[in-house]
Amino acid sequence: MMDINQLPAAFLAEMKTLLGVEYDRYIDSFREEWKPGLRVNTLKLQPERLKEMVPWKLEPVAWTEKGFYYDEGAEPKPSKHPFYYGGLYYLQEPSAMAPAAMLPVTPGDKVLDLCGAPGGKSTELASKLQGEGLLVANDISYSRARALLKNLELAGAANICVTSESPEQLAQVWPEFFDKILVDAPCSGEGMFRREDSMVRDWEERGPAYYGPLQRKIMEAAVGMLKPGGLLLYSTCTFSRYENEETVLSVLEKHPEIELVKLDLSKAPGSCDGAGLSGCMRLFPHRLKGEGHFLALLRKGKGGSSPADGSKKEVSQRKLSAGIPGKDMYSKTGEGQKNLQNFLSDIRMELDMSRVVIHQEQIYYLPQGLERNLPLRFLRTGLLMGALKKGRFEPSQALAMALKADQYSNVLRLKEGDQRILRYLKGETLSLAKEERPLTGWSLVMMDEFPLGWCKGMGMSLKNKYYSGWRWQ
Structure with a gap:
């Protein structure tokens, strides 16, 4: 629990001005326990089904039917349960x-999560797309973008691109391209003071004066990437009016084609309107069960605006830092490709084979509408299906997570509670019971109907192929 005496005096003075008669209630919230939450991945199952499956008491989060509170001391820990790994x-x-x-x-939308790491918002955007359209998830930090990629692949999201670029570079490549954009901007983190002491130290070192100009710069790039008629949601986890309403006002003043779309406060009971800018949404910990957040929804008028400086033609002539060349799966011959084609024929997924490409022996299934040879630093372009290794095809962990229960027939289906589930997640070799049928070749390990990863069947023994970077620790 945060010690109130550690809060900066300048911050407290600003909060007193902002909250007025509610200030004491806000201060009292620091003495209360915060409630952690989980959000159901509807690419895998519906919320009601998960509630029936988990051993914890779940309380609904008012502003999303997919969200639930759980007790902080819940056992087994939700981060250690096999359902998390599924x-x-x-x-x-x-x-x-x-x-x-x-x-x-x-x-079907083309969606951008501009500041996407570690992936909480990106994974929900992917679940809303339900495998159709395109999600570009970006973070300027390469290490954070790696965590973003893991969480998207763990969720089974296939129609994704993960990039690590500056917003300005993305805007050069994708002018007026996206239907929907989320900017969960880097901020001073005042809304997280109650649960993260480190945010107080960051505020003292940098604070709103540092983040405000950065947010305006990010929003300028985001506006340039939004299609006419498109929607952009700006959010922060801070209370600062300079970072919140004033950032939105700066966009509205600079871009007459942008309008503020009023958010419905009834969708988040306990939320309140913006401070000096009606139509926004503020979440305070003394008003609801959650930390601090700010949201504003913007729409670009049908007339649009001038694209960002430069053009695709000019930008595309730059040297590629990453990307997928336009080489389809039939452009090579050999046992590896035949092996790949045989494997794909066993997958009951509708595949547009023109979107299956090979790059440096890696096999990708590109999202619909994604151009090739873009001058961006990609961590992933679409679904990594696997790799060609020494004349054979090896399916990827990402492919396993993206499959549905009925899309691959050679499976080892383990019931929840089977000790082999944890052994598999730890990377151990598995053995089949006498009553189980022998398995040969690539086999999908499933917990009930939910995929966990691959193994290589050798009769009654299974070689573990679970991705080593994800193993149970």
Whole structure:
């Protein structure tokens, strides 16, 4: 629990001005326990089904039907349960569920999560797309973008691109390209003071004066990437009016084609309107069960605006830092490709083979609408299906997580509670029981109907092929 005496005096003075008669209630909230949350991954199952499966008492989060509170001391820990490794849910602070919940994404949209790491909001945007359209998830930090990629692949998201670029570079490549954009901007983190002492230290070192100009710069790039008629949701986890309403006002003043779309406060009971800018949404820990957050929804008018400086043609002539060349799966011959084709024929997925490409022996299934040879630093372009190794094809962990229960026939289906589930997640070799049928070749290990990863069947013994970087620790 945060010691109130450690809070900066300048911050407390600003909060007193902002909250007025509610200030004492806000201070009292620091003496209360915060409630952790999880959000159901509807690429895998529906919320009601998960509630029936888990051993914890779950309380609904008001602003999303997919979100639930659980007790902080819950056992077994939700982060250690096999359901977590199956991608059935994402652990997320409840207020942080609001931005993706309030952005109206529909299947088929082209969506950008501009500041996406570690992936809580990106995974929810992917679940809203339901495998249709395109999700670009970006973080300027390469190490954070790696965590973002893991969480998207763990969730079974296939129609994704993960990039690590500056917003300005993305805007050069994708002018007026996206239907929906989420900017959960880096901020001074005042809304997280109650649960993270480190945010107080960061505020003292940098604070709103540092983050405000950065947020405006990010938003300028985001506006340039939004299609006419498109929606952009701006959010932070801070209370600072300079970082919140004033950032939105700066966009509205600079871009007459942008309008503020009023958010419905009834969707988040306990939320309140913006401070000096009506139509926004503020979440405070003394008003609801969650930490601090700010949201504003913007729409670009049908007339649009001038694209960002430069053009695709000019940018595409730059040297590629990463990307997938336009080489389809039939452009090579050999046992590896035949092996791949045989494997794909066993998968009951509808595949557009023109979107299956090979790059440096890696096999990718590109999202619909993604151009090739873009001058961006990609960590992933689409679904990594596997790799060609020494004349054979090896399917990827990402492919296993993206499959549905009925899309691959050669499976080892383990019931929840089977000790072999944990042994598999730890990377150990598995043995089949006498009554189980022998398995040969690539086999999908499943917990009930939820995929966990691959093994290589050798009769009654199974060689573990679970991705080593994800193993149970």
